[in-house]
Amino acid sequence: MTELPPVEYAVAVDRYLSDAGLAPGSRRIYRIALDTWAWALADRPAPTGPGRRRARPPVLPLALLDHPDAAGRLRTAVELRTTATDPRTLNRELSTLRAAVVWWRARGWLVGDPTTDLRPRPPVGPAAAPLTPDELRALFALRAPLREQALWHLLHESGAAIETVLALDADDLDLPHRRTLHRPGRTPLHWQAGTARLLPLLVAGRTTGPLFLTDRRAPAGTPAADRCPLTGRARLSYRRAAELLATHSRPLTTPPDPAWTLRRLRRS
Known part of the structure; x- marks a missing residue:
């Protein structure tokens, strides 16, 4: 029997994490990362600090990842988060999203891949100085x-x-x-x-x-x-x-x- 694709992004995340065979701690980290990208797709800043783990991500249709501007929204989110997130964390979150998208596409739930042009972030030098x-x-x-x-x-x-x-x-x-x-x-x-x-x-x-x-x-x-x-x-x-x-x-x-x-x- 063919599995019906989920409508909501959050449900797709649940199904991916259930199938990934992750330990509870890793599953929690993966969920936080995937929730972060939900804020980007909704064009809203992701919560930061301690409140990030408790915040409820916006409710989105999974099909939003196939929207023509999905890649642009994700690119902008990466650029914004680069100034506040260390490269190791950001690259791990990018990898998590890519893996989920591959899994969803393999099941026919998505057609395109908005993560194609997202590249790992290189180590950053000193923070840019304030404007003179x-x-x-x-x-x-x-x-x-x-x-x-x-x-x-x-x-x-x-x-x-x-x-x-x-x-x-x-x-x-x-x-x-x-x-x-x-x-x-x-x-x-x-x-x-x-x-x-x-x-x-x-x-x-x-x-x-x-x-x-x-x-x-x-x-x-x-x-x-x-x-x-x-x-x-x-x-x-x-x-x-x-x-x-x-x-x-x-x-x-x-x-x-x-x-x-x-x-x-x-x-x-």
Whole structure:
């Protein structure tokens, strides 16, 4: 009797791990790795730190791996994770995904292979230095949209993690005091004049919903916490924010220098 292909990515992961003959500890590590790629396919940043193991990955159809942009999403996720993950861990996770895709294709559950162009990451040298004062002045002088300028200024002036800044909501702000409100379990962020000038314009009367929004309306199924109730737009993703910085800063870089990254905006 032919085994019916699973609809959900998570079910396909379960079937792969059940058949892989792994020890319990290895099975747990493989599951964490495969769950991480689920966040990438959903165009959402994967949780980091201790919360990564407890976080529930997004519900996805397995067929999303056959979508034309699946390979691009995975490539972007690899580039973003390169700045925060050691090469050994990232390469192990890439290998885990490749092995699962091979297993799924062998059963006819997938047609293509979005991992074909994903290459192991070489050992990295010293972390890229923060942008210099001259580079920052050039970036802030660009005729970039208000959203991008507010994000860049806030990342630089607060020194906060990118994920923390993108998770902010409009009602987290204490604009008169140039800081975020005190919330249980959160360290308040503080900023300076550049951010203080831009944030009121960005909020423009919004009192709830994500602070940084996409240009388009949120797709169906977007969690309420990641959708603006006033405009219907979604929370800006790490992936998209990184792409926007790379695009706008390209005229300021000289090949073969790499594109500027969000992490280089933070103070040294």
